[in-house]
Amino acid sequence: MRAFSGVVAAALLSAVAGCRSLWPTVPPPVATVLAPAHEGESGTVDAAVHLESAPAPATAPARPSHDARHQPDARGPVVCIDPGHPSETSGGAAANGVVERQVNQAVADSLQGLLEARGFRVVLTKHGVDERVTNRRRAEIANECGAAVFLRLHCDASHAPGFTLYYPDRAVALGGVTGPSAGLRAASRRIAEELHAALASRLTRLRDRGVLGESRTAVGARQGALTGSVHSRVPVVLIEMADLESPSDAKLIGSAEGRSYVASALANALCEVLRPSGS
Numbered sequence: 001m002r003a004f005s006g007v008v009a010a011a012l013l014s015a016v017a018g019c020r021s022l023w024p025t026v027p028p029p030v031a032t033v034l035a036p037a038h039e040g041e042s043g044t045v046d047a048a049v050h051l052e053s054a055p056a057p058a059t060a061p062a063r064p065s066h067d068a069r070h071q072p073d074a075r076g077p078v079v080c081i082d083p084g085h086p087s088e089t090s091g092g093a094a095a096n097g098v099v100e101r102q103v104n105q106a107v108a109d110s111l112q113g114l115l116e117a118r119g120f121r122v123v124l125t126k127h128g129v130d131e132r133v134t135n136r137r138r139a140e141i142a143n144e145c146g147a148a149v150f151l152r153l154h155c156d157a158s159h160a161p162g163f164t165l166y167y168p169d170r171a172v173a174l175g176g177v178t179g180p181s182a183g184l185r186a187a188s189r190r191i192a193e194e195l196h197a198a199l200a201s202r203l204t205r206l207r208d209r210g211v212l213g214e215s216r217t218a219v220g221a222r223q224g225a226l227t228g229s230v231h232s233r234v235p236v237v238l239i240e241m242a243d244l245e246s247p248s249d250a251k252l253i254g255s256a257e258g259r260s261y262v263a264s265a266l267a268n269a270l271c272e273v274l275r276p277s278g279s
Helices: 002-020 100-116 135-144 182-200 218-223 247-253 256-274
Strands: 078-083 121-124 149-156 163-167 172-174 177-179 208-213 236-243
Touching (some): 078 100, 078 135, 100 121, 100 149, 100 236, 100 256, 149 256, 163 182, 182 208, 182 236, 182 256, 236 256, 247 256
Parallel strands (some): 078 121, 149 236, 163 208
Antiparallel strands (some): 163 236, 172 177
């Protein structure tokens, strides 16, 4: 009897196993995950994203923050170079076939290499020709790195050939902030005058238009000081490297050789004024 029961049990188990092979395979559950809603610049909210369950992909390296992309090592003084435009107010000038923001970025990139080779630490406020950074954010980057000078590179378009240096000469209230302070205005003027003295003998292919207060600029005359200066907590100097409305200026600054000429003069002047250790 026991032998018969064993035979029956074995037969039943075999039948169950055969039926199990005929059952449909149930796929793993699909998880629906709602991605955080993203408000675009137009104010509309993007549709939710549905993701199927799957092994997590390899984590991509985190993109460094804007300020970390050119964090230098701890050596000499910090120079924050600000290639002008585009910002919240303007994309920059263009005349005689030369685009200002392209010139500003090219000179900034060259100047960075020249200064780092001489022991400076350099931070750029932007790294692409068309990268848009507000004037306030540019000043904040200079403040965050504790720059010895916040050097702003621009080209004019005013039918006044040559190079000009500007420093903040007034304090104004702007966007809930009042600045720059009297001490900062004095420090900025001192550095502007020293840089001008060092540049005068080096930029001889350009007309020397001297050192002026920012209140002499179009924006400064309107609001009292440039926005970047109002938010700056470190000495700030703006240089109009050339006038694009001048055919001769445009020809010089529009060439690779001319931009190298200006970058080299700026590097030598900064080295003379700031005198980094080991130079």
